[in-house]
Amino acid sequence: MNSTERRLKNELKRKRIEIMYETTEIFKKNCEPCAMKDYDSLEACLNCPTYKQLRKLGTDLLNLSAQEKGGELHHLKESLLGTLTPDKYRKMKKAGLTDIKIAIKLNTSDYHLKMWKKEHIVKEKYSKLADFTVEEYKSLKAQKYTEKEIADMKKVAVSTLFDWRKEQNLA
Numbered sequence: 001m002n003s004t005e006r007r008l009k010n011e012l013k014r015k016r017i018e019i020m021y022e023t024t025e026i027f028k029k030n031c032e033p034c035a036m037k038d039y040d041s042l043e044a045c046l047n048c049p050t051y052k053q054l055r056k057l058g059t060d061l062l063n064l065s066a067q068e069k070g071g072e073l074h075h076l077k078e079s080l081l082g083t084l085t086p087d088k089y090r091k092m093k094k095a096g097l098t099d100i101k102i103a104i105k106l107n108t109s110d111y112h113l114k115m116w117k118k119e120h121i122v123k124e125k126y127s128k129l130a131d132f133t134v135e136e137y138k139s140l141k142a143q144k145y146t147e148k149e150i151a152d153m154k155k156v157a158v159s160t161l162f163d164w165r166k167e168q169n170l171a
Contacts, residue, residue: 012068016061023057026050046082055079080106081113086120128156129164137170 030050045051084106092102103113132154140150151161 009068012064016064019057019061019064023054026054026057046079079108079112081108081116084116084120089117089121128154129160132164134168134170137165137168 031054034048034050036045036048089102092105097105099113099117100110103110106113137150140153145153147158147161151158154161156164
């Protein structure tokens with residue numbers, strides 16, 4: 001490695017470290033005190049200017065690495081995750097797309113897709129049990145109904161009823 005290459009490599013390293021520090025400072029200043037950080041909702045972050053700033057810095061980091069390796073530069077694309085609906089997600093899955101491919105198609109990360117699924121798909125899983133109360137469940141159990149009979153009454157799978165029980169701290 002000649003002196004020009006070494007100087008370029010050191011400059012790229014310095015820029016990467018600078019971006020990492022900037023990212024940490026932005027996160028500490030804006031994300032840690034944010035009231036929305038305790039929510040599992042991704043929509044709050046997607047509309048936040050800090051989120052967009054952090055995504056741009058992430059893209060800058062990717063480009064520095066690509067530049068160092070002589071690879072393809074990345075361009076920050078707007079995430080299309082906000083356009084996804086549970087029906088669209090199911091259609092993509094039926095078409096054979098994996099979650100990684102869906103995330104790429106939506107210009108988002110697999111982590112953000114996972115958070116979206118947690119919010120939209122899991123909630124939907126219990127929609128048939130939305131009116132079902134703990135008291136109603138206990139009453140049916142007191143009348144000696146089995147889990148299978150209760151699940152059949154509510155038109156859900158037994159596993160869904162078990163998951164609901166777990167969520168209600170009845171397991």
